[in-house]
Amino acid sequence: MKKVILALALGLMAQGAVAKTLNVVASFSVLGDIVAETGGDRVKVTSLVGPDGDPHTFEPGARDSAMLNKADVVVVNGLGLEGWLDRLIKASGFKGVVVVASDGVQTHTLEEDGQTVTDPHAWNSAANGALYARNILAALIKADPQDEKALKTTGEAYITQLQQLDSWAKAQFRPIPPQKRKVLTSHDAFGYFGRAYDVTFLAPQGLSSESEASAQQVASLIKQIKADGVHSWFIENQLDPRLVRQIAAATGAQPGGELYPEALSAKGGEADTYAKAFRHNVTVIVNSMK
Numbered sequence: 001m002k003k004v005i006l007a008l009a010l011g012l013m014a015q016g017a018v019a020k021t022l023n024v025v026a027s028f029s030v031l032g033d034i035v036a037e038t039g040g041d042r043v044k045v046t047s048l049v050g051p052d053g054d055p056h057t058f059e060p061g062a063r064d065s066a067m068l069n070k071a072d073v074v075v076v077n078g079l080g081l082e083g084w085l086d087r088l089i090k091a092s093g094f095k096g097v098v099v100v101a102s103d104g105v106q107t108h109t110l111e112e113d114g115q116t117v118t119d120p121h122a123w124n125s126a127a128n129g130a131l132y133a134r135n136i137l138a139a140l141i142k143a144d145p146q147d148e149k150a151l152k153t154t155g156e157a158y159i160t161q162l163q164q165l166d167s168w169a170k171a172q173f174r175p176i177p178p179q180k181r182k183v184l185t186s187h188d189a190f191g192y193f194g195r196a197y198d199v200t201f202l203a204p205q206g207l208s209s210e211s212e213a214s215a216q217q218v219a220s221l222i223k224q225i226k227a228d229g230v231h232s233w234f235i236e237n238q239l240d241p242r243l244v245r246q247i248a249a250a251t252g253a254q255p256g257g258e259l260y261p262e263a264l265s266a267k268g269g270e271a272d273t274y275a276k277a278f279r280h281n282v283t284v285i286v287n288s289m290k
Ligand SMILES: [Zn+2]
Pocket: 056, 121, 187, 188, 189, 207, 208, 209, 262
């Protein structure tokens, strides 16, 4: 018996000697969590834009540059979300692989101020979240091939979890009549969510929280909300709620609570993982339609 334990201990030690911990930097907290769940104990993850932070308007500093410099792998969303990233990567001297988590997503575009813009918020459908995890898993294995087996175990389990979350979300929305599936939020972060679960989202700000709504746009949005009978409105955890609150007040729409479209809550909060944030978003949106 003793011999068996000793052999087991030696085996573990040998495994520990080859296993390495990848130092991964993700551009924002949602992505950071997807990397952490996918890689398990084989990754140490830091997110540039932290909890409750806005990934569109982020202003990186010297600390972020130093963090990137030490990274083995950098994971970004792509699709134009992180406009600040290219300059930061150049400044940091990072020479490794930049993994684009949204690779292979079926994108859609919106017309904004006369321009055609690709919607970057692909992770807000859980099916896309699973695709992100699949891309990340492949990149982690490439960076640390010796840990392929361990990475596959954590990664595949997480991908399955996200696929189940997608089916769960569809089931939650199934009993809701089509005319009730409309909500008002601050900015257009739910395009992929809306397509996946058949919900219409209206918002005063466009695809980036940087865009500003004109008085005329606000007036026509108020008209549309009334005409469409949009019943509820939500604040977003990473944005100032004043504008959406004003619009809601002018229409009689009811507050549905808080959504987490592109930033997790701080550790210990109600949405401190991607899966929890997604489940929360689905739950409060469905509840507002009942
Ligand atoms: Zn956004």
